[in-house]
Amino acid sequence: MFRKNILCIGAGYVGGPTMAVIARHCPEYRVVVVDISHERIAQWNSGDLPIYEPGLAEIVSEVIGKNLFFSTDVDSHIEKADIIFVSVNTPTKTFGLGAGKAADLQFWEKTARQILKSSSTGKIVVEKSTLPVRTAAAIGRILDSNDQGVHFEVVSNPEFLAEGSAVRDLENPDRVLIGARQTESGQAALREIVEIYRHWVPEEKIVTSNVWSSELSKLVANAFLAQRVSSINTISALCEKTNADIEEVARAVGMDSRIGSKFLKAGVGFGGSCFKKDILNLTYIAENYGLFEVARYWEQVVQINSYQQRRFVNLIINNMFNTVAGKKIAVFGFSFKADTGDIRESPAICVCQALLEERAVLAIHDPKALEGANQELADYTGQFTLESDPYHAALGAHAIVVATDWAEFTTLDYERIYESMEKPAFVFDGRNLLDHQKLYEFGFSVHRIGRPSLSRI
Ligand code: UDX
Ligand code: UDX
Numbered sequence: 236m237f238r239k240n241i242l243c244i245g246a247g248y249v250g251g252p253t254m255a256v257i258a259r260h261c262p263e264y265r266v267v268v269v270d271i272s273h274e275r276i277a278q279w280n281s282g283d284l285p286i287y288e289p290g291l292a293e294i295v296s297e298v299i300g301k302n303l304f305f306s307t308d309v310d311s312h313i314e315k316a317d318i319i320f321v322s323v324n325t326p327t328k329t330f331g332l333g334a335g336k337a338a339d340l341q342f343w344e345k346t347a348r349q350i351l352k353s354s355s356t357g358k359i360v361v362e363k364s365t366l367p368v369r370t371a372a373a374i375g376r377i378l379d380s381n382d383q384g385v386h387f388e389v390v391s392n393p394e395f396l397a398e399g400s401a402v403r404d405l406e407n408p409d410r411v412l413i414g415a416r417q418t419e420s421g422q423a424a425l426r427e428i429v430e431i432y433r434h435w436v437p438e439e440k441i442v443t444s445n446v447w448s449s450e451l452s453k454l455v456a457n458a459f460l461a462q463r464v465s466s467i468n469t470i471s472a473l474c475e476k477t478n479a480d481i482e483e484v485a486r487a488v489g490m491d492s493r494i495g496s497k498f499l500k501a502g503v504g505f506g507g508s509c510f511k512k513d514i515l516n517l518t519y520i521a522e523n524y525g526l527f528e529v530a531r532y533w534e535q536v537v538q539i540n541s542y543q544q545r546r547f548v549n550l551i552i553n554n555m556f557n558t559v560a561g562k563k564i565a566v567f568g569f570s571f572k573a574d575t576g577d578i579r580e581s582p583a584i585c586v587c588q589a590l591l592e593e594r595a596v597l598a599i600h601d602p603k604a605l606e607g608a609n610q611e612l613a614d615y616t617g618q619f620t621l622e623s624d625p626y627h628a629a630l631g632a633h634a635i636v637v638a639t640d641w642a643e644f645t646t647l648d649y650e651r652i653y654e655s656m657e658k659p660a661f662v663f664d665g666r667n668l669l670d671h672q673k674l675y676e677f678g679f680s681v682h683r684i685g686r687p688s689l690s691r692i
Contacts, residue, residue, distance in 0.1 A: 393453030399574030414449025471685025481685025503665035506571030568639025576603035
């Protein structure tokens with residue numbers, strides 16, 4: 236009764252939301268999402284979703300059991316599928332050749348072999364995971380190694396959604412990019428994928444290209460975004476030395492329509508599963524082709540990000556009389572940005588670890604990421620507490636460190652918080668999020684990124 240069977244392998248941050256939105260807009264397609272993790276699949280099926288994305292639970296409940304299904308039975312669903320999206324994770328390699336830079340493609344290769352093993356008919360295989368340029372060709376070779384004459388067409392369709400706004404980004408994307416081979420079967424596969432998105436994405440926003448341009452575009456988009464953040468963060472360091480104000484500079488610069496105002500927010504640095512991984516991947520590819528100057532250029536974006544995190548830690552320690560040993564510090568925010576429970580590469584990790592190494596006692600508060608914080612900081616158990624109540628986190632603390640830009644931190648009663656803290660009480664705002672003038676008036680000494688301190692000492 237369904238026109239086509241779509242399968243997605245990998246029920247993570249990308250696969251889950253993407254398939255939910257496709258299912259919602261394409262009722263005539265049957266969409267199944269499979270994952271090797273029984274726990275993840277059980278969560279998707281329970282309604283208590285494994286990831287937090289505003290608006291996602293509503294969409295899933297609308298379509299689950301109708302044309303959206305979650306399962307762990309990978310093999311039988313591969314056999315039934317016409318189109319297979321693959322969104323398994325591609326972390327940075329931690330071993331062997333290219334360790335610390337290259338993408339680890341073992342899950343991808345394993346998945347390709349599984350597709351090959353379980354398919355008696357030809358299928359379109361869609362790369363959703365971010366992959367190094369020319370992966371499609373390698374995957375194609377594995378898939379074509381069968382002797383039954385089954386034909387697979389590998390198409391690249393990178394996902395540009397950002398966490399916290401996944402549903403909005405999927406519903407209303409800036410563009411959908413689809414790369415396919417310039418052959419007859421490649422173009423036929425491309426039309427099939429275009430057909431899916433045409434259900435809700437305007438034609439002019441569906442961009443097609445060759446496979447390699449598509450794979451590279453995804454890496455480059457993330458590299459450019461990260462580069463903007465690192466660029467503004469270098470200027471924040473200069474602002475601190477010169478008494479210029481980074482917010483004013485970013486505003487003035489961003490009003491130039493050629494530059495644009497987005498991704499110019501200085502802070503404690505970028506996090507998330509993609510930026511660092513994709514830039515390192517880009518530098519690895521450049522090195523592989525002997526383009527060492529190109530590799531060094533992009534590497535700097537990642538190095539500046541670490542530098543910015545270290546700078547923030549130094550700002551805290553220097554202003555707290557060069558010692559935080561034994562002092563309680565409230566950390567507001569642990570996720571890598573607001574509106575997500577994801578802590579991958581979160582700058583809060585580095586900041587907390589550095590403070591714990593200095594023997595501070597941390598009270599960590601985050602609306603969605605406390606479980607992740609607990610796991611990440613397991614080596615320091617006993618030296619930190621997890622607080623669901625921000626007021627309790629700040630009680631008796633010497634300082635508040637803002638590490639994530641959660642909107643709810645702006646509406647707390649900071650006068651009450653100030654009264655409950657040790658004096659002198661500090662705020663270190665790593666996201667330039669709070670109303671600093673007001674905090675200063677309540678009695679806080681306020682230190683921030685790229686802006687003059689409002690210090691009482
Ligand atoms: C993934 C990739 O990590 C990233 O490179 C790409 O840019 C987007 O897709 P994400 O969805 O955030 O990102 O990853 P994650 O949340 O880790 O989900 C991957 C899922 O794949 C996990 O649930 C994992 O259990 C599953 N998986 C992994 C499989 O089902 N099979 C495997 O062999 C490996
Ligand atoms: C990013 C890309 O935006 C998305 O297109 C891609 O598919 C995956 O990677 P994501 O990692 O979810 O998405 O978050 P993003 O909103 O891009 O933010 C990344 C990091 O940069 C966060 O830690 C954020 O706080 C930080 N950031 C962003 C800044 O510090 N300043 C800014 O101006 C913007």
